Amino acid sequence: MRAAIYNEPGDIAIEEVPKPEIEDPNDAIVRVTYTAVCGSDLWFYRGLSDREEGSRVGHEPMGIVEDVGDEVTSVTPGDRVFAPFVVSCGKCEFCRKGLHTSCVNGGSWSGANGGAQGEYVRSPHADGTLVRVPDRHADDEDTLRSLLPLTDVMGTGHHAAVSAGVEAGDTCIVIGDGAVGLCGVLAARRLGAERIIAMGHHDDRLELAEEFGATETVAARGEEAVERAQELTYGGANHVLECVGAASAMETAIDVCRPGGTIGYVGVPHGVDEEGLEVYSMFGDNIGLRGGIAPVRAYAEELMADVLQGTLDPSPIFTKTVDLDGVPDGYRAMDEREAIKVLVKPQR
Amino acid sequence: MRAAIYNEPGDIAIEEVPKPEIEDPNDAIVRVTYTAVCGSDLWFYRGLSDREEGSRVGHEPMGIVEDVGDEVTSVTPGDRVFAPFVVSCGKCEFCRKGLHTSCVNGGSWSGANGGAQGEYVRSPHADGTLVRVPDRHADDEDTLRSLLPLTDVMGTGHHAAVSAGVEAGDTCIVIGDGAVGLCGVLAARRLGAERIIAMGHHDDRLELAEEFGATETVAARGEEAVERAQELTYGGANHVLECVGAASAMETAIDVCRPGGTIGYVGVPHGVDEEGLEVYSMFGDNIGLRGGIAPVRAYAEELMADVLQGTLDPSPIFTKTVDLDGVPDGYRAMDEREAIKVLVKPQR
Numbered sequence: 137m138r139a140a141i142y143n144e145p146g147d148i149a150i151e152e153v154p155k156p157e158i159e160d161p162n163d164a165i166v167r168v169t170y171t172a173v174c175g176s177d178l179w180f181y182r183g184l185s186d187r188e189e190g191s192r193v194g195h196e197p198m199g200i201v202e203d204v205g206d207e208v209t210s211v212t213p214g215d216r217v218f219a220p221f222v223v224s225c226g227k228c229e230f231c232r233k234g235l236h237t238s239c240v241n242g243g244s245w246s247g248a249n250g251g252a253q254g255e256y257v258r259s260p261h262a263d264g265t266l267v268r269v270p271d272r273h274a275d276d277e278d279t280l281r282s283l284l285p286l287t288d289v290m291g292t293g294h295h296a297a298v299s300a301g302v303e304a305g306d307t308c309i310v311i312g313d314g315a316v317g318l319c320g321v322l323a324a325r326r327l328g329a330e331r332i333i334a335m336g337h338h339d340d341r342l343e344l345a346e347e348f349g350a351t352e353t354v355a356a357r358g359e360e361a362v363e364r365a366q367e368l369t370y371g372g373a374n375h376v377l378e379c380v381g382a383a384s385a386m387e388t389a390i391d392v393c394r395p396g397g398t399i400g401y402v403g404v405p406h407g408v409d410e411e412g413l414e415v416y417s418m419f420g421d422n423i424g425l426r427g428g429i430a431p432v433r434a435y436a437e438e439l440m441a442d443v444l445q446g447t448l449d450p451s452p453i454f455t456k457t458v459d460l461d462g463v464p465d466g467y468r469a470m471d472e473r474e475a476i477k478v479l480v481k482p483q484r
Numbered sequence: 485m486r487a488a489i490y491n492e493p494g495d496i497a498i499e500e501v502p503k504p505e506i507e508d509p510n511d512a513i514v515r516v517t518y519t520a521v522c523g524s525d526l527w528f529y530r531g532l533s534d535r536e537e538g539s540r541v542g543h544e545p546m547g548i549v550e551d552v553g554d555e556v557t558s559v560t561p562g563d564r565v566f567a568p569f570v571v572s573c574g575k576c577e578f579c580r581k582g583l584h585t586s587c588v589n590g591g592s593w594s595g596a597n598g599g600a601q602g603e604y605v606r607s608p609h610a611d612g613t614l615v616r617v618p619d620r621h622a623d624d625e626d627t628l629r630s631l632l633p634l635t636d637v638m639g640t641g642h643h644a645a646v647s648a649g650v651e652a653g654d655t656c657i658v659i660g661d662g663a664v665g666l667c668g669v670l671a672a673r674r675l676g677a678e679r680i681i682a683m684g685h686h687d688d689r690l691e692l693a694e695e696f697g698a699t700e701t702v703a704a705r706g707e708e709a710v711e712r713a714q715e716l717t718y719g720g721a722n723h724v725l726e727c728v729g730a731a732s733a734m735e736t737a738i739d740v741c742r743p744g745g746t747i748g749y750v751g752v753p754h755g756v757d758e759e760g761l762e763v764y765s766m767f768g769d770n771i772g773l774r775g776g777i778a779p780v781r782a783y784a785e786e787l788m789a790d791v792l793q794g795t796l797d798p799s800p801i802f803t804k805t806v807d808l809d810g811v812p813d814g815y816r817a818m819d820e821r822e823a824i825k826v827l828v829k830p831q832r
Contacts, residue, residue, distance in 0.1 A: 230743055235770060238743035299772075395578055395586035405763045415753045419776040422583055424647075428770035 138482075139254025140463045142193050145183030146471075148464045153192070156250055156258035161207035164262035166217060170198040170284050171252045172454070173466045173478040174221075175314050176404055181467050184406065194253025195221040195245040196287035198280065199483070201266070202256070210263045216274035217266040219252075219259055220432040221245065221288045226264025234434035239264070253463055255482050267436045273444055278451070282443045284479065285319060285450040290439060291432025292402045293319025293450075296377035297327055299427035300400030304328030309365055309372075309392050310350070312379035313341035315453045315477040316402060318348055320377040322450055325349030326442065329375075333368055335361055335388070341476060344452060365392040373397060378427075381406050390414050395421040402427050454479040486830075487602025488811045490541050493531030494819075496812045501540070504598055504606035509555035512610035514565060518546040518632050519600045520802070521814045521826040522569075523662050524752055529815050532754060542601025543569040543593040544635035546628065547831070549614070550604070558611045564622035565614040567600075567607055568780040569593065569636045574612025582782035587612070601811055603830050615784045621792055626799070630791045632827065633667060633798040638787060639780025640750045641667025641798075644725040645675055647775035648748030652676030657713055657720075657740050658698070660727035661689035663801045663825040664750060666696055668725040670798055673697030674790065677723075681716055683709055683736070689824060692800060713740040721745060726775075729754050738762050743769040750775050802827040 137155040140148055156165055171194050180187035187193075198218035201211050211217055223243045224236035231239050241261060250257050259265050267286075273279045285291075293316050302308050306329045310320045313336025324332045325348065334345035335354045342353040354364045366372055372394035378386055381403025389399045418425065442448035456475035458466045459482070466478035485503040488496055504513055519542050528535035535541075546566035549559050559565055571591045572584035579587050589609060598605050607613050615634075621627045641664050650656050654677045658668045661684025672680050673696065682693035683702045690701040702712045714720055720742035726734055729751025737747045766773065790796035804823035806814045807830070814826035 233744060235744045238769060396581060396583040401767075405767050418773075419749070419753050421586060422774075422776035422779070424772065424774040425766075426770075426772040426774075428767040431770070 137255040138460060139251060140193050140460070142180060142187050142191050143189060145181060148181070148193065148467050150461055150463060153250070153254065156256050158203055158205045159258070160260060161205035162261050162263065163205045164201050164208055164211060164259045164266060165203040166197060166199040166257050166259055166266070167202045168197050168199040168252060168255060168257055168482045169484065170280055171480045171482060172196045172284060172287070173253070173463065173470055173480065174288055175316065175470070175477070177467065178471055179404065179406065181471060191246055192251030192254060193246065194251040196284065197245065197252035197257050198284050198287065204262060208262045211266050211268050216269040218269065218283060218287050219265050219267065220291065220436065223260050223265045224433050225261045231264060234431055236431040236433040237429045253460070253480060253482065255460065265433070267440065270444070279444065281451040281454060281479065282449045283440060285315070285453060286432065286436055286439050286443070288432060289315040289453065289477065290319045290322070290450045291435045292316050292430040293321070293379065294323040294435050294439060295430035295432070296320045296379055296400040296402040296427060297323035298400065299402070300375040300377050301398045302327045302329050302375045305330050306375050307331040307369060307373050308375035308377060309333045309335060309369065310377045310379060311335050311385050311389050312403065313338055313345060314379065317377070317379035318345055318453055318476070319450050320379045321345050321348040321350050322448065324377065326448060333365060333373065335365060338473065344476070347452065362388060362391045369394070376400070379403055387414055390417050390423060393421070393423045395423070398424040398426055400427045401425060402430050453477045457481065485603040486808055487599060488541050488808070490528060490535050490539050491537060493529060496529070496541065496815050498809055498811060501598070501602065504604055506551055506553045507606070508608060509553035510609050510611065511553045512549050512556055512559060512607045512614060513551040514545060514547040514605050514607055514614070515550045516545050516547040516600060516603060516605055516830045517832065518628055519828045519830060520544045520632060520635070521601070521811070521818055521828065522636055523664065523818070525815065526819055527752065527754065529819055539594055540599030540602065541594065542599040544632065545593065545600035545605050546632050546635065552610060556610045559614050559616050564617040566617065566631060566635050567613050567615065568639065568784065571608050571613045572781050573609045579612060582779055584779040584781040585777045601808070601828060601830065603808065613781070615788065618792070627792065629799040629802060629827065630797045631788060633663070633801060634780065634784055634787050634791070636780060637663040637801065637825065638667045638670070638798045639783045640664050640778040641669070641725070641727065642671040642783050642787060643778035643780070644668045644727055644748040644750040644775060645671035646748065647750070648723040648725050649746045650675045650677050650723045653678050654723050655679040655717060655721050656723035656725060657681045657683060657717070658725045658727060659683050659733050659737050660751065661686055661693055662727065665725070665727035666693055666801055666824070667798050668727045669693050669696040669698050670796065672725065674796060681713060681721065683713060686821065695800070710736060710739045717742070724748070727751055735762055738765050738771060741769070741771045743771070746772040746774055748775045749773060750778050801825045805829065
């Protein structure tokens with residue numbers, strides 16, 4: 137089979153690799169029909185985080201179950217499934233409390249399981265990891281495009297909104313106009329926020345934010361952006377969704393958060409250690425920080441129900457579609473901000 | 485009148501200063517009968533934070549109202565009152581929501597208002613700042629000793645417990661065996677915590693923690709302490725009270741917090757900026773951070789009710805009592821950890 141491989145910063149290649157096989161009675165093999173390139177993939181693509189040379193990439197699989205181990209009970213061959221960006225057993229303390237990212241038996245797609253940007257992927261703990269799409273929706277391409285973001289960015293945007301404590305009638309600020317930020321806007325609207333102020337740097341993405349429910353947008357940078365957001369909220373919002381992860385974005389989040397408010401942060405932190413959090417501002421203003429790596433498995437059924445009933449559709453974030461051979465070009469397009477998020481179709 | 489003055493690190497002196505007068509119709513003048521030396525005073529005493537030379541010190545006043553401005557309605561001369569470590573108007577958005585430390589009209593005791601370690605202090609915004617002790621308790625010295633910590637450390641320990649989300653039946657870890665940590669133990673017990681693990685470095689203080697309700701104590705340091713706390717909790721507690729403020733204490737708090745748990749932090753951050761928060765650990769484990777400078781005014785009535793009915797008594801933290809001339813010795817005793825907290829009686 138063929139799959140995407142990371143060689144070095146800027147170099148993703150499609151290579152022949154062994155097709156995965158059932159190794160454990162809890163495994164399933166999934167023929168990958170849809171997957172995506174993630175903003176977090178750009179960190180290693182840009183050389184900003186380490187990644188093993190020659191390693192498989194991709195962590196947002198959707199496809200058709202081809203084979204299952206003897207102990208798998210929730211899916212059977214032929215089922216349409218998708219899976220979050222981490223593997224989870226579904227049975228441990230943390231899975232039971234909805235914190236699947238801390239699963240004691242969990243793991244990532246990039247290790248022995250292979251990446252999702254390939255023709256097949258092996259899912260360990262298939263019962264705990266895979267989410268089955270109901271049969272009547274299993275072959276509708278539009279629905280599948282709308283469900284695919286639930287593997288990562290939509291669940292992550294939702295985690296930001298939940299962590300920031302967004303409830304009906306609230307005013308919130310969403311930092312970042314990437315796929316996660318845009319999904320954060322959708323999530324905040326879904327939770328009933330009355331005012332959603334989207335902050336970003338790209339006019340086209342902020343336009344999409346408005347389509348997604350942002351009531352106002354701030355396109356300025358730095359101090360000017362902070363001032364504008366504070367003006368709009370008369371001194372900051374009680375709920376801030378930090379959807380970037382860069383130290384500067386966290387700083388902005390703290391600066392636009394109202395005293396006593398909460399920042400829901402979901403962007404993988406980069407540079408925050410070096411530059412330090414503005415702990416004094418947070419301390420003086422009693423600003424809370426909640427969130428972290430999003431347990432998107434916990435949100436999958438709830439968000440899927442909305443997608444299937446037609447009240448949630450994050451698919452406009454996919455502004456480019458490629459086949460497996462197009463994956464390197466997909467990384468390039470996202471790196472150059474030509475695409476918000478790239479949908480990949482490895483197999484029919 | 486006479487008052488304590490900060491000269492330079494290690495040098496506190498008692499000097500003659502002008503007696504304060506009513507300057508604004510919302511002011512009150514309080515004859516200070518009890519006050520205290522705070523652990524946070526040690527930061528400037530040790531030269532670890534800046535403080536203006538010749539400035540008045542002390543921020544935990546209790547005493548008798550001597551005079552009030554024309555617009556003061558809640559207290560009259562002769563009333564016994566105490567006040568939190570910050571001034572608050574009681575009327576703005578933040579005071580109304582219980583975040584008096586973010587009062588838009590607020591301020592500290594160390595500026596023009598004079599410090600609390602002196603014979604008299606001027607309270608601006610007397611209606612919003614001063615807490616009146618009911619007459620029937622107003623002259624009972626034991627009661628007043630028990631109420632005095634509500635000016636700062638008891639409200640701060642309570643804020644740590646509330647911020648950490650401690651509720652009935654919970655297991656929590658309290659980091660720090662200073663006055664705030666000990667009050668955190670009292671607060672956690674008061675909120676119904678079932679297991680309270682106190683971590684510190686001083687056997688005598690950990691004994692007091694046990695008297696206050698700690699069910700277990702950890703006296704080890706560094707990695708050993710973390711391992712011991714994790715063993716006791718089978719992997720960390722969901723509720724951690726960080727009552728120190730040093731970067732190493734925050735690191736310990738993160739290390740002993742269970743994935744998905746919450747750290748309530750109230751220690752004034754020192755060195756956290758330089759050393760950086762372990763944001764990656766927090767992110768990966770979805771550990772929340774709540775708290776900050778404690779709005780103790782918000783908790784005063786609730787905690788006073790418990791003190792007056794005899795179910796809350798933080799007064800054992802006062803292990804040394806001095807008069808105004810003894811204040812420099814009080815700082816020395818706290819700096820050398822000879823006293824947990826020093827009670828000061830500037831006037832009869």
